[in-house]
Amino acid sequence: MALKGWRDIPIGGVVPAGGTAVEYKTGGWRSHRPELDRAKCNNCLLCWLYCPDCSINTKDAKITEFDWEHCKGCGICSEVCPIGAIKMVEEALVEE
Amino acid sequence: MKPSLTSTEIQVKGIAVALDGAKIVAQAMKQMNPDVVAVYPITPQTEIVTTFSEFVANGEVDTEMINVESEHAAMSACIGASAAGARAQTATTSAGMAFMWEVLYVASGTRLPIVMHFVNRALSAPLNIHCDHSDSMGARDAGWIQLFGENVQEAYDNAIQSLRIAEHPDVMLPVMHTQDGFVISHGIERAEILPDETVRSFIGTFNPQYSLLDPSKPTMFGPVALQDYYFEFKRQQVEGMDRALEVIPQIGEEYGRLTGRKYGLLEPYQMDDAEVAVVAMGSAAGTARGVVDTLREQGIAAGLLKIRCYRPFPAQAIAEALRGKKAVAVIDRAIAFGSQGNPVFLDVASALYTHRLDVKVLNYVCGLGGREVLPRHFDQAFQDLLEVARSGETSPVVRYLGLRE
Numbered sequence A: 001m002a003l004k005g006w007r008d009i010p011i012g013g014v015v016p017a018g019g020t021a022v023e024y025k026t027g028g029w030r031s032h033r034p035e036l037d038r039a040k041c042n043n044c045l046l047c048w049l050y051c052p053d054c055s056i057n058t059k060d061a062k063i064t065e066f067d068w069e070h071c072k073g074c075g076i077c078s079e080v081c082p083i084g085a086i087k088m089v090e091e092a093l094v095e096e
Numbered sequence B: 001m002k003p004s005l006t007s008t009e010i011q012v013k014g015i016a017v018a019l020d021g022a023k024i025v026a027q028a029m030k031q032m033n034p035d036v037v038a039v040y041p042i043t044p045q046t047e048i049v050t051t052f053s054e055f056v057a058n059g060e061v062d063t064e065m066i067n068v069e070s071e072h073a074a075m076s077a078c079i080g081a082s083a084a085g086a087r088a089q090t091a092t093t094s095a096g097m098a099f100m101w102e103v104l105y106v107a108s109g110t111r112l113p114i115v116m117h118f119v120n121r122a123l124s125a126p127l128n129i130h131c132d133h134s135d136s137m138g139a140r141d142a143g144w145i146q147l148f149g150e151n152v153q154e155a156y157d158n159a160i161q162s163l164r165i166a167e168h169p170d171v172m173l174p175v176m177h178t179q180d181g182f183v184i185s186h187g188i189e190r191a192e193i194l195p196d197e198t199v200r201s202f203i204g205t206f207n208p209q210y211s212l213l214d215p216s217k218p219t220m221f222g223p224v225a226l227q228d229y230y231f232e233f234k235r236q237q238v239e240g241m242d243r244a245l246e247v248i249p250q251i252g253e254e255y256g257r258l259t260g261r262k263y264g265l266l267e268p269y270q271m272d273d274a275e276v277a278v279v280a281m282g283s284a285a286g287t288a289r290g291v292v293d294t295l296r297e298q299g300i301a302a303g304l305l306k307i308r309c310y311r312p313f314p315a316q317a318i319a320e321a322l323r324g325k326k327a328v329a330v331i332d333r334a335i336a337f338g339s340q341g342n343p344v345f346l347d348v349a350s351a352l353y354t355h356r357l358d359v360k361v362l363n364y365v366c367g368l369g370g371r372e373v374l375p376r377h378f379d380q381a382f383q384d385l386l387e388v389a390r391s392g393e394t395s396p397v398v399r400y401l402g403l404r405e
Helices: A046-050 A076-080 B021-032 B046-057 B071-083 B096-108 B153-168 B196-203 B228-261 B284-297 B316-320 B343-354 B375-391
Strands: A032-036 A056-059 A062-066 A088-089 B017-021 B034-041 B062-068 B088-093 B115-122 B145-148 B176-179 B191-193 B267-270 B274-282 B301-305 B309-311 B327-332 B360-366 B398-401
Touching: A032 A062, A032 B316, A046 A056, A046 A076, A056 B343, B017 B021, B021 B046, B021 B115, B021 B153, B021 B176, B021 B196, B034 B046, B034 B071, B046 B062, B046 B088, B062 B071, B071 B088, B071 B096, B088 B096, B096 B115, B096 B309, B115 B153, B145 B153, B145 B228, B145 B327, B153 B176, B153 B191, B153 B196, B153 B228, B196 B228, B228 B309, B228 B375, B267 B284, B267 B316, B274 B284, B274 B316, B274 B375, B284 B301, B284 B375, B301 B316, B316 B343, B327 B375, B343 B360, B360 B375, B375 B398
Parallel strands: B034 B062, B034 B088, B088 B115, B115 B176, B145 B176, B274 B301, B274 B327, B327 B360, B360 B398
Antiparallel strands: A032 A088, A056 A062, B017 B191, B145 B309, B267 B301
């Protein structure tokens, strides 16, 4: 998203619409990322419920992938997983 | 004292009252009928709160009055109410505003047109409840418009104009208007208030561009803005302040057509042919005006430049008003410790320098902690100015009036 000049933004930092977080990519904040062990995961979706950034994508009540544009790497998904299927790995060690 | 209009030009006949500054501001609040008033009592502002709370208890206003636990909470409640689209007002003084300091910046940074009825009082320590301007000077860079009133009438007039200034779409900034503690806040004077319906039509209705309580247009107030946008929002605030320099006199003109009392950024008195002049704010300006009259009778070309609008600072207008003067004394009722002079002086001296005016200028500190500001003090300042005009020697630049050595 191209950054706008001061004349072209609403005053006072007001965000004049709902749902704009989708445009704000917070993935760059991440120092650690969740790694899902699909063999262990039973799709209880507690991680989906707890994720503060709605960054756990699902289809038909099953996890498909993480949303890397918005996942900040906070680790909550890993903490709440009752069977230890999500571990946090250092972002720098991840091979793209 | 004000530029007078003929009686046929004045649109509304005022109602004569005998009130002190605190009570007349409470009257103005009643007539403005704010949606929310969040306030915490503190001397010498308490009388505003107690008087207004009687209006609330008697059902004379529709205001939701929030008796908060602190001034920090008072300003925070005003911020929430204003973001929701309400007209929000508060009143405080001294340590009360010092406690608001953090959230003063949130109000201005969020561009919320909150009105603060302010009473000037010294800051501790030592503990002192009487007038000086240390408290409002602490907020001079907080992004609030600051108007200084000279007397009870101006406290009322500024209170009502503050709302219009704050809500002007080109401005959208919070406004504090001040009155000197006890000197004005507890000094009963004859003044005129407007009929209720005149105030109502003057202030109109507030139609905020954004409101938290409009479900058809969801908005968020107070988000984070980091390296990418924070700077741009601060630049916008500068623009709001700059535009206020145009809006404040426009509203002052409109108010003048209504009442016969016209307001600008400054109020020059005998300045056109003055050779020496005093620059003052608040009640001290009234004392200085009397001294100017006395000196004029003695054939001395003395003048007074009263600053009504201190933030935004009308640098250009001040430079124009002081152009060609032989010597000028700037009165400060506060100390900016460690600075090379005190707040009003620093601003005036900068305005002279940036407008390439070589006017000899002195800085007088007076009236701290309610110390009386007397005609003889201004007389002393004018005598010093005449000496400076003769000799060209300004040292020491910072001087004190009414201080025991």
